[in-house]
Amino acid sequence: MEMPTPDAAILSRKSKIVELLRAALPKAAVIHDEAEVRAYECDALTAYRCPPLAVVLPATTEEVATALRICHAEGVPVVPRGSGTSLAGGALPTADSVILGVARMNKVLETDYDNRFIRVQTGRTNLSVTGAVEQEDFFYAPDPSSQLACAIAGNIAMNSGGAHCLKYGVTTNNLLGVTMVTMAGEVLEIGGAHLDAGGYDLLGVICGSEGQLGVVTEATLRILRKPEGARPVLIGFDSNEVAGACVSDIIKAGVLPVAIEFMDRPCIEATEAFAKAGYPMCEALLIVEVEGSAAEIDAQLGLIAGIARRHDPVELREAQSEDEAKRIWLGRKSAFGAMGQINDYMCLDGTIPVSALPYVLKRIGEMSKEYGLGVANVFHAGDGNMHPLILFDANKPGDLELCEAFGADILKLCVEVGGCLTGEHGVGIEKRDLMETQFAPADLEAQMRVKDVFDPAWLLNPAKVFPLSVSRERRERQVAA
């Protein structure tokens, strides 16, 4: 992966920059020792690493602003960081950048059940937001699989979603306001506990901007009352196509499940060997979950079972107890770990229109043969968000490159059928160079103009999202100035 050459002038001023930061911030907030900054050299896309110039871990918005003002004045790039679980290299440092991590900012600032929101510092982990309100039977809806570790900061930057977003939407649909510090160190309050924007929807633009427009330090999040209950059903099919058709039919029938998850045979086999969830051996299986009172759940599952039966399922297993429900989810939840046990893999993240599911799965199967690399599929079928896992051998020379080429072909296929390059993980550096397959120059130009407005010097989270060739002129103009 090509990255811009680090700015030698900044590297040579490292000690001065560190001194300025140390003088303005509490001692413990600044890390510059070479061994210690190494802990921040990558996020969960571990194939790419680069230790940063220094790391700053502030405790307050004011400290974030102080750090940014210094970096801005010194012309030093800044990479915002939450928990570092990005799978797209979104938090990958450059050698001449300062990592600005919000992990120490994890307080709950306000909970308000009457108005149904919670205000938190953005270093707080996703799951612990729900943890803070579940005693009152409330929850925070977006649920990325990394929710135990990932921070609200990263969720906002990546507009993260999870298994339940078919019903509850992704981060942007559950975010009411943020406190954000611009690269120049100005503190902005955007949105709040009221609904809808007053002027332009800046909140909507910040969500999903991958840490390139500002550093979010506080967030007002919508919280919801938990449903009375939820129950999954597992449905097995002897072909991917039929499973795909069943997904469409369920949606068309007017039921809105909270989740429809899909696993194919390679994934089922690996998962069974690992987690022993008792899944049927078949070509494809769906896990469909519905919510409501016991009677409502019965009614909805009845409808779903009726639809599924028309597609001749090889298995239809409705959870009869809490324990059975857990077992149905167990395999799905262990899928990534299971695949990791048997192979190195690369997890892709593209989205397609649900109607294209059978075609895309067929093409992936064919390409798998052409490339000679195995693929397992596990994904959120209700919203077409695919996660093909390409299996490869990290110790075999050339295998990673082959895997990357195969991955790029799959993502291009997603775009070809009317989908997109990433449904939840973000562009980061991983998909940066594929952006031109989805966007025309004018489309990218329009997005870069927004960056120009918030961060005119292009210092925040460098070399992410936009292909280097496309952003070169802007980046160089800034260096010259």
Place this chain on the structure above:
Amino acid sequence: MSSPATESELSEMLAGAKGPLRVVGGGTRPVGRPVAGEVLSVAGLSGIELYEPGALTIVAKAGTPLAEVEAALAAEGQRLPFEPMDHRALLGTTGAPTIGGVVAANVSGPRRIQAGACRDSLIGVRFVDGSGAIVKNGGRVMKNVTGYDLVKLMAGSWGTLGVLTEVAFKVLPAPEAAATLSLAGLSELQAVEAMAVALGSPFEVTGAAHLPEEGRTLLRIEGFATSVAYRAGRLADLMAPFGGVEVEEGAEAVARRWQALRDVEAFAGQAGDVWRISVKPTDGPGIAARIGGRVMFDWGGGLIWALVPEGTDLRARLGAFAGHATLLRAAPETRGRIAPFQPEPAPLAAIAAELKRRFDPRGILNPGLMAA
């Protein structure tokens, strides 16, 4: 007036434009500062491009009448979740509201509290910016984090950043049944409290409004018939401490009631200016007390519709508060004198002005409509 028939024609027109343009869809709504400029109609860009009921997505050209979109969805038992209001009665206008106008104004109705705003259902746009460049963002899939989300930026930008040519939505199944629970005689404070309890329950309330003049507080439940019956019953029990609850279940009556509320019919044809104020629900009664006019509450108390004497500067009367107030209906003279949109704090106003400058460098698209 110019009325391009294709996106590329529109692009040429904008690139070659010599002066300011007033962008209209159905032209049914004079909201914002009056715009002096030649009329640019997008009504010629019409038609549903793609509709996949099994994928819950629809794509339409911006000038497509809203009614045509809603009819296509209804034929498959689906709908736009955000329940866009029809403002013709309130504003005393005629014409056919377009889907692009709905997006440009981010129009959402009572269901906004549960299903989100127009911008939450909007998944893709195509537009032409002020220099004539054709831009697309988002697409036709529900989950998409490829690049910055300009879809949201365009929703509610009232034709000041670009002229929309195509919009894509995620839609939802229309429910089989609905019911309205009605409570009588609550004070504003009690009503907001009751609505908070209802919205904090697991019974998926999709509408919560309080009409002080009728002395009624209304809650809506939607879903499968069995669910609606069950939820209405449980919710009525939960509301018992607030007094007697009436449950109305006739589909016609329920639809009619929420439509009247959605379209603010109570203030249609009544003299005075109409303001729309968005606050945190529990702040609603306090704000209403300062309004000194007729009010009604939607969104659990968080959306206040106010009818005040002509020419009232309501914002001056309210002073500083968390939220925003929009002057929606008033004589052009008033809308020229009192900023129709809530003025923003200086740093945000500066960002908005810069965005406007980058997307519309010559300032030809609805100049001054949102901000001077």
